Amino acid sequence: MNNFPIELRTVNVTRYVTPLREGGSMPAIAEADDGFLYVLKFRGAGQGPRALIAELIGGEIARILGLRVPELVFANLDEAFGRTEPDEEIQDLLKASVGLNLALHYLSGAITFDPTVTEIDSRLASQIVWLDCFLTNMDRTCRNTNMLLWHKELWLIDHGAALYFHHSWQNWKEQAERPFVLVKDHVLLQWASELELVDQEFRLILNAEKIQAVINLIPDEWLEGETNFDNKDEHRRAYAYFLETRLAHSDIFLKEAQHAREILI
Structure with a gap:
């Protein structure tokens, strides 16, 4: 339930x-x-x-x-x-x-986050880097930060490039346990000095029940035409499996992010 x-x-x-x-x-x-x-x-x-x-x-x-x-x-x-x-x-x-x-x-009046103008505190930077490693979101770089400043607060937008494994579903179970090597290009990586602490906190917040609640939101019509699964329930279970597995093995993408940061700074 x-x-x-x-x-x-x-x-x-x-x-x-x-x-x-x-x-x-x-x-x-x-x-x-x-x-x-x-x-x-x-x-x-x-x-x-x-x-x-x-x-x-x-x-x-x-x-x-x-x-x-x-x-x-x-x-x-x-x-x-x-x-x-x-x-x-x-x-x-x-x-x-x-x-x-x-x-x-629509956040009227919001401005695009510019890392050369605005510095982000280490806690928030670590949270966003962890999130993007978890979601395999390749699209939070200096070229396209996909973050807005609105009323002096940082807002995240555009996660459409995340979960890129689902464009082919090739070896998707194996990909759930792989590091996110593109973290080296993350716009906030230089400030993400609290990744281990954030990993501990986020693993306490996020669980299978909450992941499933999000997956349940996916409309049936968005799942039509997918030939890799026998039905829509199986299709949804695949998303849940990927995210739950990735959460259980967060140490893999955590170490990759920490290593990339060491090289960067």
Whole structure:
């Protein structure tokens, strides 16, 4: 029985405001029927629903661990929504994304974190580095920090590049126990001097029940068309297995991060 329920609100997209032409996913600022603005991530974009799954899992696990992440919501896109869009590329994206998408609450006035301007304390840096090693998130580098400063606090965004094993599912069980070698490029690694302490704390917070609660959020329609599994329940169990195994062997990615930091500094 799951005693740690997590629920995400569902909103209906009412207005496409402007595209955010970043990378291949081309998210957009959109307005929903609750009156709020969101950064909308489309299921019809380059990496498809897998990027939304990574965004969902990464964002909600970060939230469980006490890190700041904009509210995630399911965003329903109506079939008629893109008919009046004059840009053909955007119109095609909207048509391919009819149904349930994912959106993050838009942090109006937020600025991109710049490591040359703002220094992060060692505890927070260690927490974020640990998270990204756990999630195998390759996209928190100096080139693209995927962090925002909003009201003088650091917020994490865009976890769509995490869990990259699920794009092929090749040797995925073995990958759960592998170090995260790309940590050497992490933008916060130089400040992450409390990784061992954070590892102890996060292993007490995160457990199989909480991981399963996050996995249960994945909509059925995002799991369609996957040929590596017999059914959607098996597909979800694979995500849970990967994360639970990775948590149980956190010493492997912890040592890799500590080694990379020693070389860096």
